Structures are given as C-alpha cells and as structure tokens.
Amino acid sequence: MSTLPTLRESLEAHGLMAKKSFGQHFLLDLNVTRKIVRLGGPFDGDTVIEVGPGPGGLTRALLESEAKYVLAVEKDSRFIELLAELDAAYPGRFGVVENDALKVDEAALLAEYGLPPEAHLVSNLPYNVGTPLLIKWLTGPWQPKSLTLMFQLEVALRVVAPVGDDDYGRLSVISQVLCDCDKIMDLPARAFTPPPKVDSAVVRLVPKAERPDRKIIKNLETITAAAFGQRRKMLRASLKGLGGETLLAKVGIEPTLRAENISPADFLRLAEAL
Structure with a gap:
C-alpha cells in the first residue's frame, strides 16, 4: 500500500x-x-x-x-x-x-x-x-x-x-x-x-440462518407495500385487497391496529398466511 x-x-x-x-x-x-x-x-x-x-x-x-x-x-x-x-x-x-x-x-x-x-x-x-x-x-x-x-x-x-x-x-x-x-x-x-x-x-x-422461501418473501413485499402505503389507516382497510379482516383473523392480529404497531415477526406470519 x-x-x-x-x-x-x-x-x-x-x-x-x-x-x-x-x-x-x-x-x-x-x-x-x-x-x-x-x-x-x-x-x-x-x-x-x-x-x-x-x-x-x-x-x-x-x-x-x-x-x-x-x-x-x-x-x-x-x-x-x-x-x-x-x-x-x-x-x-x-x-x-x-x-x-x-x-x-x-x-x-x-x-x-x-x-x-x-x-x-x-x-x-x-x-x-x-x-x-x-x-x-x-x-x-x-x-x-x-x-x-x-x-x-x-x-x-x-x-x-x-x-x-x-x-x-x-x-x-x-x-x-x-x-x-x-x-x-x-x-x-x-x-x-x-x-x-x-x-x-x-x-x-x-x-438469518432460516430464510423464508421466495414466495413468502414476495408476499412480505406485497403486504408491507399495502400496509405502509396507507400507514395511517387501520390494517383492515389497508389490507382489504389482500383479505383484510379474514387474513388478519388467520394469525390473530387485531384489525384496528396500524402497520407501525405490527412487529416484523407478525408481518412474516401474515406473509405465510397469504
């Protein structure tokens, strides 16, 4: 050098x-x-x-x-x-x-x-x-x-x-x-x-050692785009096009919460459910 x-x-x-x-x-x-x-x-x-x-x-x-x-x-x-x-x-x-x-x-x-x-x-x-x-x-x-x-x-x-x-x-x-x-x-x-x-x-x-498969990662991209694209709305509204309350109920997430209140682990669960 x-x-x-x-x-x-x-x-x-x-x-x-x-x-x-x-x-x-x-x-x-x-x-x-x-x-x-x-x-x-x-x-x-x-x-x-x-x-x-x-x-x-x-x-x-x-x-x-x-x-x-x-x-x-x-x-x-x-x-x-x-x-x-x-x-x-x-x-x-x-x-x-x-x-x-x-x-x-x-x-x-x-x-x-x-x-x-x-x-x-x-x-x-x-x-x-x-x-x-x-x-x-x-x-x-x-x-x-x-x-x-x-x-x-x-x-x-x-x-x-x-x-x-x-x-x-x-x-x-x-x-x-x-x-x-x-x-x-x-x-x-x-x-x-x-x-x-x-x-x-x-x-x-x-x-991380355990990585979701490509489909789950794509779902995660889709869900986060919808949730944070309308971050002031409740999830039941921002995720309406992806299943809304039905999707949220699958993983036990309160539909009146907003994207900023959902942990990465819970977003992953939503991606898996989708």
Whole structure:
C-alpha cells in the first residue's frame, strides 16, 4: 500500500471529480475506511464484492484486510483505469468490473471469476440507489454472507428502527425479517468529498440462518407495500385487497391496529398466511 499514491493524488492524476448524477460522495480518509472494514468483518479467507468503489478508499482498506479476493463493481467508467492500478499492488486478489450493480447477477459474476458462490457485500452506496440495491440483495436469489453498507442517515435509521418508532416502515420489516441488523458507525457529512447535505451511517446486516422461501418473501413485499402505503389507516382497510379482516383473523392480529404497531415477526406470519 505504501507504494501507491494517496487517494487525492490518484484523483488529481486522473483528473476526476465526484459526479452529482451518480450520487457520488467519496471517503478519502483511510483511517475511516479501515474502521468500517474492521467493524464489518471479519472477512478472513472470504470474497468481498464492493459496489461503487469510486477512487478506492474502501477498496484499499478491504485489500489490507484478510479478505482473499475483492471484486469491485463500478458503473462509472472514469474510475476503471484508476482502480485497475490496485491489481499491481495486490496481484491475484483484486478484480474490477464495469457494470450497473442493479443489473448484476452476483452469482454469475462470482462464477465467471472462478470464485466461491458465497461472498460478503461492502459498499459506500450512492444515495440515489441505496434502497433499491438493498431490496435487491435482501430479496433476490443470491444471498450474501453479510452486508456492510453505508446509507444516508435517514435510510440507515429506517433499516434498524424498532416497531412503533417514527422511522419504522417497510424497509425495517423486510430487513429485520431476513437479517440481524445493526447500525455500527455514524459519519458526519464533513467526512466526505464533496460533503453531502446530510449525515451518513454504516449498517451491518447478517442474513438469518432460516430464510423464508421466495414466495413468502414476495408476499412480505406485497403486504408491507399495502400496509405502509396507507400507514395511517387501520390494517383492515389497508389490507382489504389482500383479505383484510379474514387474513388478519388467520394469525390473530387485531384489525384496528396500524402497520407501525405490527412487529416484523407478525408481518412474516401474515406473509405465510397469504
């Protein structure tokens, strides 16, 4: 690592700046990125997929860790050449793919690189696609070993919010039904270049050992969309199109309650009943 230029030097050498249209805000302090990797690990002997590495702040920290291989997925073609320089410093441990993470088939990508089908996900997520990417990774056919993800603070709070909290919603339920979720680090806006208008936080999610089948997960998405889409209404009204009081009676949930009062476990029971 000592033979590499600093992140700022690399950006200047390649004439690169953050692109607003991609929601880019760079972490250039390696002390911060090392802490994120330490809290998100351990990655000993495992593969890590990093999404949106940009200039490579988190990438460098991941390559310093005990991860066996780091595979970066970057949509912005401007950074591919800069990131490729890391391969010389860490031969045989790093690969970079130019692609849109929303469209990537992670299982196929790992197979293409001859890597095991299991991998961790780490990302300083672009603000404009953070939630869609999380839903993809939570509900899709490929299941990561763990997810260490940075969001704008309001999204991070929604992921970990307990039932009854103001931030509790659809994202909370889906995340907590499928994973153990913890907010592990807060980051002020000034930690980024350029600084965003809001603070950020890092969330670590570990998929639960027992996972509902795909049909139940789809039902969960449907029910939470209906319940929280009309969160001020009683469940008997917001879930009317899905069975309403009949569905609620199947699992013993009071029809006059609202979505914010229903635990993730009870939403799962509703999905199973549906």
